[in-house]
Amino acid sequence: MSILKEENYEFSFATSGDSALELIADNDFDLVLLDVMMPGIDGYEVCIRLRENPDTEDIPVIFVTAKSDVDSIRKGFEAGGQDYIVKPFHADELLARVQTHIELYRAKKILQHNNLSLQTKMVRQATRIDNELEESQKEMISVLIELMEATSDETGKHIRRVAEYSRLLAHYHRSISEEDANTIYAAAPMHDIGKIAIDEHILHKKGKLTNEEFLAMKEHAAKGEDFLRVSGRKIMKAASIIAYQHHEKWDGSGYPRGLAGEAIHIYGRIVALADVFDALTHKRVYKDPWSIEDAVAYITENSGTHFDPYLVEIFEANVNEFISISKL
Ligand SMILES: [Fe+2]
Numbered sequence: 001m002s003i004l005k006e007e008n009y010e011f012s013f014a015t016s017g018d019s020a021l022e023l024i025a026d027n028d029f030d031l032v033l034l035d036v037m038m039p040g041i042d043g044y045e046v047c048i049r050l051r052e053n054p055d056t057e058d059i060p061v062i063f064v065t066a067k068s069d070v071d072s073i074r075k076g077f078e079a080g081g082q083d084y085i086v087k088p089f090h091a092d093e094l095l096a097r098v099q100t101h102i103e104l105y106r107a108k109k110i111l112q113h114n115n116l117s118l119q120t121k122m123v124r125q126a127t128r129i130d131n132e133l134e135e136s137q138k139e140m141i142s143v144l145i146e147l148m149e150a151t152s153d154e155t156g157k158h159i160r161r162v163a164e165y166s167r168l169l170a171h172y173h174r175s176i177s178e179e180d181a182n183t184i185y186a187a188a189p190m191h192d193i194g195k196i197a198i199d200e201h202i203l204h205k206k207g208k209l210t211n212e213e214f215l216a217m218k219e220h221a222a223k224g225e226d227f228l229r230v231s232g233r234k235i236m237k238a239a240s241i242i243a244y245q246h247h248e249k250w251d252g253s254g255y256p257r258g259l260a261g262e263a264i265h266i267y268g269r270i271v272a273l274a275d276v277f278d279a280l281t282h283k284r285v286y287k288d289p290w291s292i293e294d295a296v297a298y299i300t301e302n303s304g305t306h307f308d309p310y311l312v313e314i315f316e317a318n319v320n321e322f323i324s325i326s327k328l
């Protein structure tokens with residue numbers, strides 16, 4: 001010990017295995033010199049326990065002992081010791097080995113720390129890129145919505161309210177995550193983007209559409225899907241599903257494909273209900289607004305035919321929230 005003291009190392013010592021473990025647990029040592037033969041638990045056991053504890057598993061252990069047989073030395077390394085010095089030893093030898101192991105230990109700690117901060121930095125950077133991508137998707141959506149307002153019969157208010165109802169339905173849905181609810185919120189505004197490709201006189205016609213005109217109008221679903229399919233990103237993907245499926249009906253009588261029940265994507269089912277409720281409660285070129293009571297009754301009556309019954313349940317249980325949105 002006096003050798004180490006002369007070299008200005010700070011150290012503590014214990015006289016039994018148990019007290020050594022306590023001392024190590026209470027301090028932040030850079031190195032442990034361990035005798036094999038000690039009262040109570042022996043040095044091997046102390047070393048094994050240090051290795052089992054995540055707080056102490058990396059502290060270097062050098063056995064310093066009079067046991068010089070091969071089996072004892074092997075046991076020392078098997079217990080997790082870094083080095084093994086047989087007594088009697090030369091002071092310089094002890095010092096050199098202590099110094100080497102302390103340096104190694106410190107270098108290892110620095111490396112671990114740097115690795116950790118590198119990892120944190122990379123995670124932060126990835127999150128930033130994700131956020132930026134999502135922001136640019138949202139910007140693109142606003143541009144598309146403005147374009148749609150300018151060219152179709154949909155008003156910006158209708159588009160925004162549909163997004164609000166849709167998020168609410170998704171929020172209360174037992175198997176939709178908040179993240180997906182936000183995706184629907186961002187994607188729902190584009191449900192009628194396909195109308196950009198529909199003839200103006202059909203879009204703005206005051207009277208009833210002829211069969212032919214109605215067929216042309218129906219094409220907005222597939223056209224919307226066509227526009228949006230190009231992107232593999234989350235929001236655009238959701239938007240393309242919604243554009244394609246928001247006129248499908250639970251009983252299979254909708255368009256463009258006549259899908260039924262759960263074959264219709266949940267995003268499509270949600271926006272179908274939101275879109276109809278908002279269209280009913282507001283004025284359109286072809287119709288006056290319905291009263292809230294009548295609109296609510298329509299949704300309820302069409303559970304299981306037009307709408308997913310579970311979504312109607314959610315709508316009924318939270319009807320006041322839907323009515324508040326309709327007044328936005
Ligand atoms: Fe539509």
Ligand SMILES: [Fe+2]
Nearest residue numbers: 154191192275
């Ligand atoms: Fe709509």
